[in-house]
Amino acid sequence: MAFVRAIVQGYARYGKDPSEALAQARIAPRELRLQDGRVTAAQFEALSGHAMQELDDEALGWFSRRLPWGTYGMLCRASLSSPDLGVAIKRWCRHHRLLTSDISLEFQATGGVATVSIRENVDLGELREFCLVSNLRFLHGFASWIIDSRVSLRAARFPFDAPPHREAYPLMFGGELQFGAEAASYSFDERYLAMPLRRDEQALRTMLRRALPLTVLQYRRDRLLGQRVRELLRAHGRQAGTAEALATLLNLSTRTLHRQLREEGVSLQQLKDAVRHEQAAEQLRRTERPIKNIALSVGFRNEKSFSRAFHAWAGVTPGAFRRASPDSASGSLPRRDNS
Structure with a gap:
């Protein structure tokens, strides 16, 4: 409900009555006073869509100038021809500067982590939280939509104290949440940046028939989940x-x-087995730890069950693998061993 009240504040900024928008979303005016009130994603989308068109401002009063209806669609279209997600995000941030100078979207990727952050160039006033949250969600939603994969966030940071409605933030962002940060930002695995775009102009036109799908549509599949x-x-x-x-x-x-x-x-079991095999093989190659200790360290109850599983993975017993490792004294290649 806090974000509903923020839209109502946008109406106040333009000196207009929000009654029709609230009615379209089936939100009773008395509900605005409920500090712990909630609305559904569909209600919020209906309210936002009506407000953006009625106010002719897709920024809903955040900025010193209007962003006319269709502005964010233009931003989506400008990134649609990108070869991969990384280029699409860079174009979004660059073209956003043409819309307003009140904030700047900045992007960097280093050390395996990609980060989108917002620099505030003016005092955003009472709509600051709604503005920062919405702009982060717009780009996150677009990134997920354009590669047809939920971009799982590692962390999201906000330059204000945790609000009374902080329980809504995990639903909007996921990952580690931090309030009181220096700037609004979120970070995610850099490998998403190389993913190709999976949407075309027709898909974009279909998506833009709805007012605000980028902020409320959750993509079920994360193509980097494994x-x-x-x-x-x-x-x-x-x-x-x-x-x-x-x-x-x-x-x-x-x-x-x-x-x-x-x-x-x-399957999860296949991933667990692969990691166990990888870790066990590494210890067998690089250390002289007893095989029993290695078995326990990778999650097996005893050496016998570990040896049986390792033989299924590698085709040789742990002892034979260690003797044949290039890092061992023999330096020969592993061969099948049924012992």
């Missing part, structure tokens, strides 16, 4: 050893986690 699960298994070990623990780290339900992995053609 890789992210591997990374979590490597980084957190046994703490991420169950579907429930992984789902919590990824801000997903366990059902969604299993379904999305299935859509990628892989």
Whole structure:
């Protein structure tokens, strides 16, 4: 409801009555006073769409000049011909500067992490939170839509104290949330940037028939989910050893986690086995730790079950793999061993 009140403030800025917009969204005026009030995504989309057209301002009063109806559609179209997501985001940020000088969208990618941030060039006043949140969500929604994949965020940061409605933020952004930051921003895995665009002009026209799909449409599939699960298994070990623990780290339900992995053609058990094999092989090559200790470190209860699983993965026993490793004294290649 806090964001509904922000739209009503936009009407006040233009000296107009929001009654018709509220009625279109089936929001009673008395509900605006409810501090813990909520609206559905469909209600918010209906309200925003009506307001943007009635005020002829897709910025809903955030900026010192209007952004006429169709402005963000133009921004989408300017990025549509990009060869990959990275170029599309750069074009979005560059072209956004032509719309307003009140804020600047900035983008950087380094160390495997891509970050979109907002520089505030003027005092955004009472609509500051709504402006910053909406602009981050517009670009995040466009990025997810244009590659037909939910871009999972690692973190989202906001330059204000946690608001009373902070419980809505995990639903909007996901990942680690930080309030009181230096600037509004979010970050995600840099590998998304190389993903090709999967939408064309016809798909764009269909999407733009609705007023605000970029901020409310959730993309179920994350095309990098399998890789992210591997990374979590490597980084957190046994703490991420169950579907429930992984789902919590990824801000997903366990059902969604299993379904999305299935859509990628892989299971959680296959990923766990692959990481266990990788870690065990590394320890066998690089260390002289007893095989029993290696078995325990990668999640097996005993050496026997570990040896049986490792033989299924590598075609040789752990001992034979270690003896044949290039880093060992023998330096020969592994061969099949049925011992």
